[in-house]
Amino acid sequence: MTSARSRRRLHIRLAAIILTSALIVATLGFLANLMSGAFGSMTDAANQIDDTRAISATNGALQAMQKQLGATVRDNAYWDDAFNKINAIGGADWAVENWGTTTADYPLYDTALVIEADSKPLVAYHAGTSLAAPFDFYDGSFKDILAAAHRPDPNRNHLPVTFIRTKEGVAIIGAAAIQPSAMDPKADPATYKVLVFSKQMTTAVLADLARNFNIKGLAMSEAVDEALLHAEIKDINGKDIAHFTWPSERPGTKSYDRVRSTVISAAVILLALLGAIAVTGLAALRGARYEERVSNHRATHDALTDLWNRAGLLDQLESALETAGATTVSLHILDLDGFKPVNDAWGHAVGDELIKAVADRLVRQLPAHAVIARLGGDEFAVISNRSPLTGFSSVVPDCIQQTLSTPFVIGDRTIEIGGSVGTSISGPGALDSGELLRQADLALYRAKGLGRGISVNFDPSLDEEASKTAELEQELRQGLTRGELHVAFQPLIDAASREVSGVEALARWTSPSRGNVPPDVFITVAEKAGLIDQLGFQILETAVSEGANWPDIGIAVNISPLQLKNPYFVGQVEGILRSREFDPTRLTIEVTEGVLISNPEQAKRAFEALRKLGVKIALDDFGCGYAGIGALREFGFDRMKIDRSLVVALDHDDKEGAVLQATVALANALHLPVTAEGIETEEQATAARLSGCDKLQGYLFSRPISAKEITARYFTPNPNPLSRTG
Ligand code: C2E
Ligand code: CA
């Protein structure tokens, strides 16, 4: 589920990155479009503006040239001196001297003519020398110029100044009738001589023009090159005789070209930025993927063994069931036998090493298709998926048992450990993962109950049993609240005097529906259902309050190892003793050696606290388990109770008699007084007494009886209380 969530988160992240990138690309595209459009129109506009400027500059230059020439012609023609001299004798000489010779190097004109009214040239000079046939030098429009010069012009401001084709190319030309500076209104201008100046449009002239008017690449040509800008050069009749041409400056293009590098750099930077975003996005994505893988792995794997963990197993089980098709899926749960003592005796580091070693062996020795998980603690699970033809049910459990049959070597320790295996099998599409787990658990529970190293396959009878247990559990729960539990007391007899020295409180449950339920059964149910604290408290309370009615004898109460795990246990005992004003030294707590194995530290602390109160601790059922002398000494028991099996054995075997004797001798050597349980015969009583047991308990003296019966039998005035047996 966590992996699904993190996958969803990843997809959202991915979508965000893609969306952001797409947005950035779209925005960039839009901007680029916008910019190129803007630059394009800016460039065009700038170019157009400059072209217009250049054309009007060129036209302005032409006009300026015309104006200048016009002014020069006017200054020279409307001049009294000139009028008088030119119309007097020697006028031609005067004209040559004043105008003709200056054509050699005068910047404003290179040709000067004086044409008489009848169109005969009086003086004609070109480039400092006489020009033989001026009418041949100019083209036909020359006549029109002369005619225009002769035309009456009352304000004298319409001089013909224009362009003309000459033998040398194109020239600018201006003409005016030579007349007095003050206009004579009666005079006919047609009778005047005409002064003509012209200037050839040489390359030098063009260069000057280009420089002065800032027109780069100015040239003159007859034809028009469409790629170039141009201005028409017209003659007096408005006919195109040539063109000024020059290339467009295209300043917009130039500045665009200049800007373009900046724009390109900006675009490159943007692209790089986008690339960086993409790269970081991808890196983030890869990082996120890697993180996802790691966190997925962590979420589904056991940190110690790197096997699947419970969540991982469930995932695997579900997909195995989904894809099973015609095959069966079996689930095996393995619980190590005797792992806890290893952990307790050698510490968790050794325990962890052992778990790892078991995991390694499982991985190496189980079939390759098996999915192996550690469910926690010393519990493992294996999923195997086999076709019904190949058969499977016994393969994996056998393999597991075999795997564990060789002892493990951890450091310098050799550890033998077994395993119980519960197996559940799902036919094609039959069970879901939860049910499969439940069945395997039940089978495992049964396997554990049967002893060490046993494998059990689930069968429906286990279910019936389980549901019976569940029912029983429910009834016990109710019974505890309805006061169905009570306490029987069995006398503890002094071996020498045969007088009652105490009683053992034994829990009894009479269920309305089931009748008497054996304590071995309901105590186990209470332990499993978490009812043992409540039950133990009730029994202790009853035992103490009944015991308070009896003078001085000891009261022994059985305590489940689980009760010692309850941190409030000692406090509760103390509370009960105080509220009943019961002498703590009269109370003995009986514990089985299971407590030494399952939770030794907690047990030790509880014992110390109880002993501080004055309560005694007895080790129950000694002789059937593993508690060694070390443990006996370490826990400082006040008494040992020898298991009934050792007493029973007295009847059959001398050897067992020897075991009993040795056991009691051992306890006595540790200054532990010993009680013999299950004494049913006088022989047993004698043997036990002779072996060194100072207290005896058993049907020979009394069965467990009610408090009332204890009072009646032992503590009411009676001439012979011990003569009766239960
Ligand atoms: P236990 O502590 O060893 O108790 C002694 C058991 O031996 C009692 O069985 C008693 O009835 C039985 N017994 C006594 N004398 C003889 C005899 O001469 N012959 C035979 N065959 N049996 C004899 P009971 O009452 O069925 O109790 C069984 C076990 O249930 C107890 O064994 C004890 O471990 C547990 N138990 C009983 N009451 C409590 C309790 O209040 N709390 C806890 N935690 N466990 C209890
Ligand atoms: Ca007992």
Ligand code: CA
């Ligand atoms: Ca016992």
